[in-house]
Amino acid sequence: MTILIVVFCVFILILIITWGKINPFLAFLIVSIIAGALLGIPLRDISRSLKVGIGDMLGSLAIIICLGAMFGKIIADSGAAKKITEVLMKGFGAKYIQWALMITGFIVGIPLFYNVGFVLLVPLIFSLVYQYKLPALYIGIPMLAALSVTHGFLPPHPSPTALNNLFEANLSTTLIYGFIVAVPCMITAGPIFAKTLKTVQSQPLDLFIPQETSDRELPSGINCFITALLPVFLLAVSAILPYLTSGNKTLEDIFIFLADPVNVMLISLIIATYTLGIKQKMKMKNIMDGYTNSVKDIAMILLIVAGAGALKQIFIDSGVSTEIANLLGGWNVNPLILGFLMATIIRVCLGSATVAGLTTAGIIAPIISVTGANPNLMVLAIGAGSLMFSHVNDSGFWMFKEYFNLSLNDTFKSWTVMETIVGVVGILMVLLLDLFV
Numbered sequence: 001m002t003i004l005i006v007v008f009c010v011f012i013l014i015l016i017i018t019w020g021k022i023n024p025f026l027a028f029l030i031v032s033i034i035a036g037a038l039l040g041i042p043l044r045d046i047s048r049s050l051k052v053g054i055g056d057m058l059g060s061l062a063i064i065i066c067l068g069a070m071f072g073k074i075i076a077d078s079g080a081a082k083k084i085t086e087v088l089m090k091g092f093g094a095k096y097i098q099w100a101l102m103i104t105g106f107i108v109g110i111p112l113f114y115n116v117g118f119v120l121l122v123p124l125i126f127s128l129v130y131q132y133k134l135p136a137l138y139i140g141i142p143m144l145a146a147l148s149v150t151h152g153f154l155p156p157h158p159s160p161t162a163l164n165n166l167f168e169a170n171l172s173t174t175l176i177y178g179f180i181v182a183v184p185c186m187i188t189a190g191p192i193f194a195k196t197l198k199t200v201q202s203q204p205l206d207l208f209i210p211q212e213t214s215d216r217e218l219p220s221g222i223n224c225f226i227t228a229l230l231p232v233f234l235l236a237v238s239a240i241l242p243y244l245t246s247g248n249k250t251l252e253d254i255f256i257f258l259a260d261p262v263n264v265m266l267i268s269l270i271i272a273t274y275t276l277g278i279k280q281k282m283k284m285k286n287i288m289d290g291y292t293n294s295v296k297d298i299a300m301i302l303l304i305v306a307g308a309g310a311l312k313q314i315f316i317d318s319g320v321s322t323e324i325a326n327l328l329g330g331w332n333v334n335p336l337i338l339g340f341l342m343a344t345i346i347r348v349c350l351g352s353a354t355v356a357g358l359t360t361a362g363i364i365a366p367i368i369s370v371t372g373a374n375p376n377l378m379v380l381a382i383g384a385g386s387l388m389f390s391h392v393n394d395s396g397f398w399m400f401k402e403y404f405n406l407s408l409n410d411t412f413k414s415w416t417v418m419e420t421i422v423g424v425v426g427i428l429m430v431l432l433l434d435l436f437v
Helices: 002-018 024-038 043-077 080-092 094-109 114-132 136-153 158-166 171-197 221-228 230-238 249-259 261-280 284-297 299-318 320-329 335-350 353-364 366-371 375-385 395-404 408-434
Strands: none
Touching (some): 002 024, 002 299, 002 335, 002 353, 043 284, 043 299, 080 094, 094 136, 094 171, 094 221, 136 353, 158 299, 158 375, 171 230, 171 375, 221 261, 230 261, 249 261, 284 299, 335 366, 335 408, 375 408
8 A cells, every 4th residue: 555655645746746737846745744643654744754854864965966066157258158068169170070079068058957958058059059059959959968867877077976965876886887878879879870950950040159259268178178177177086086095094084085075066166166266367356246146046856855865855754665676676677777777767758857866866865775776877767767768848949949040850860869869878878887897
């Protein structure tokens, strides 16, 4: 009966978000209260469970996501993203323009949240469409595939960071595995798949043709690349720091401090504030105003993450998590596939990759310890499922359709297929990694 209650609650969550148009944060709170009552938690204790769940989920996660938003803001406002594109375009040339845009999307997509990266980079795509007279989808899909990959697989993006925290995985290890998974995903869904879209007609709207910017306003290419990739470099280095202590307790404490993701993001932001802000003659007040606005932009993401934490805690406090773990632990199914399929189903129903990933995590978390599944790979498996079959209930679907001025049919043939390729190749890579780690 408890399993049926969980299924019923997930169904109610999907229904009130899709049909009722209720904000996901409110939907999570409402369903959490319903689930707590149905699962036998005393009414006086339900509020306590909600508070504990929200607090545990946000914790250090709120700091990382906010710092990540600020870091992405300085990358965008300083012109670093545009400079990275220009450098790569000159390096690769018109013949390999797809690869240049894919790498740009990947590098810029690491610090920028998806919607910000999309709005920032799509005008760059259109400027190249007019310059080289190439089909918009042919050169645009590789960049957007790379953006999607970073959104689904790589910290500090909200869903992989939240899942990493919930599963008690290692953020540095998840990032390294995420890179291994991400590269074949974006190549397959990007340059390879885009070759099939050359005949699809897309006339971008004049509204999105970018304004010319003087090169003198932009920071240097070396500065842009080093600063944009700094969090990745620091997180990767932090994975090997514990092995360099040689038993020195003081050194070990310093390395543990430096390896903490919060400190990594804070150090990266401080350096970026100088290299891309102050050094470029930006006023400190303008930089800080930008940081304030960036946090406003991701406030709802934080609330959605908090709401997912509340529902997770209800499942734990009611004991249903243990029952789910025991039930699914006895299935002769790879738990990574189970996480992928569950995330796929919720993604198709809800549209939001972040909500799909977090909802799945709350249900699937208890089986990790029972089955011995690798928590780092589970983050990526659920990430792959959360990207599958993007369609009309996904805001990204409509942004892509309107910006590229496509018909619904062509949007399905391009955007939906691209996202699905990322998900399928992603889970295949995760399962391949599972054989070796």
